[in-house]
Amino acid sequence: MVRIAHFADTHLGFRQYNLEEREQDFYDVMDEIAEKIVEERAEIVIHSGDLFDSPKPPAQAYYAFKKFLNKLEGKAKVFAVLGDHDTPKRRGMPPHKVFDDRIRILGLASGEHQTLNLKGEEVFIAGISHFGRRYRDLLIEELKKLETLVSKNSISILALHQAIDKFFSIEDVYELRVDEIPRNFKYYAMGRLHSRMLASFGNGTLAYSGSTEIIKSDEIADWEKSGKGFYIVDIGKEDVHVEKVNLERIRPQLRVRWDYKNFEEELEKFLNTIEDYKKLPIVHATVEGREVDRQKVQQVLNQFLAKRVLHFRSKIIEETEREFFEMKTGEMNIRALLREYFENEKISEFAYELFKALRIGDIEEAKKIAEDYLRGLRQNDVEKSSP
Numbered sequence: 001m002v003r004i005a006h007f008a009d010t011h012l013g014f015r016q017y018n019l020e021e022r023e024q025d026f027y028d029v030m031d032e033i034a035e036k037i038v039e040e041r042a043e044i045v046i047h048s049g050d051l052f053d054s055p056k057p058p059a060q061a062y063y064a065f066k067k068f069l070n071k072l073e074g075k076a077k078v079f080a081v082l083g084d085h086d087t088p089k090r091r092g093m094p095p096h097k098v099f100d101d102r103i104r105i106l107g108l109a110s111g112e113h114q115t116l117n118l119k120g121e122e123v124f125i126a127g128i129s130h131f132g133r134r135y136r137d138l139l140i141e142e143l144k145k146l147e148t149l150v151s152k153n154s155i156s157i158l159a160l161h162q163a164i165d166k167f168f169s170i171e172d173v174y175e176l177r178v179d180e181i182p183r184n185f186k187y188y189a190m191g192r193l194h195s196r197m198l199a200s201f202g203n204g205t206l207a208y209s210g211s212t213e214i215i216k217s218d219e220i221a222d223w224e225k226s227g228k229g230f231y232i233v234d235i236g237k238e239d240v241h242v243e244k245v246n247l248e249r250i251r252p253q254l255r256v257r258w259d260y261k262n263f264e265e266e267l268e269k270f271l272n273t274i275e276d277y278k279k280l281p282i283v284h285a286t287v288e289g290r291e292v293d294r295q296k297v298q299q300v301l302n303q304f305l306a307k308r309v310l311h312f313r314s315k316i317i318e319e320t321e322r323e324f325f326e327m328k329t330g331e332m333n334i335r336a337l338l339r340e341y342f343e344n345e346k347i348s349e350f351a352y353e354l355f356k357a358l359r360i361g362d363i364e365e366a367k368k369i370a371e372d373y374l375r376g377l378r379q380n381d382v383e384k385s386s387p
């Protein structure tokens, strides 16, 4: 039996809403992860990509990872694959390389593996860093090579940072179909999907550990429902046991919806519920009603929320607008309309995501969506120009 800690999508260096506190939050969480990994006595640590939010992270992000490694020094062996966010353009050096005397980066150009001997047990660890969709065929080839190297009853781990069709809701952005993944590994340590996901697969268990902080507002529901954090996995020759570890230093993000008619009362009630958080929350407030005095709503929100929360975002919905949307244009219709117009799945999905964010005036979210999309485009360019 060997005990591993599996996590991914830590996005060190990301600064949500351009707030210094939000950058710091991601470093706090990294400290907490290290402490909890030590408590859990994991012998192997696997990071499945997007360790950093960009291939050129700020110095603080390097420092946060250095602190992380210091805490684990002599206690666990650390492995990492690159994600879509921290893979450098062209032939640049990945930021992880700074730590290559202390971590093992797997699969920079092709599938790679290492066999460890832990307390007399052989552990086979394989990994491939992120491949863009355009290079799918190469990725599949690399996976086939790894498949031939694993013996059926060994303790074997495969680390990947890829979107698998079965687990991604947006069709056509996946890089792997579920039937293209070798089935003879015991544990599939996945990154890329920001919500947690566990599935039995082939001989073992496939797991997306999810992001470790709330990166986009569409991650709030998942965080509320099942928490965020990492997995502690006990892998034996026969079976795999996965336990989720939740993090407490994640900054709370709350969605609230208030009726304009009694909005001030509801706001007051809400303020009583947020006193116990260790970190000031981020609030996404919606005020809904007829003939809303927008200026007044803003004023009241400013007056009451400003010092009680780290940051708040508000949207005001006039009831007539809402009726219009519901009656005339269901979300699916808009999506279909965009598909028809662009005749390209990727672009129409991008437009639809943008539409959803901008319809409610969420500029920050729209920026993040646009950045992600542009990053995808640039990657494809690099791939096109690579041999």
Ligand SMILES: [Mn+2]
Residues within 6 Å of the ligand: 009, 050, 083, 085, 192, 194
């Ligand atoms: Mn990510």
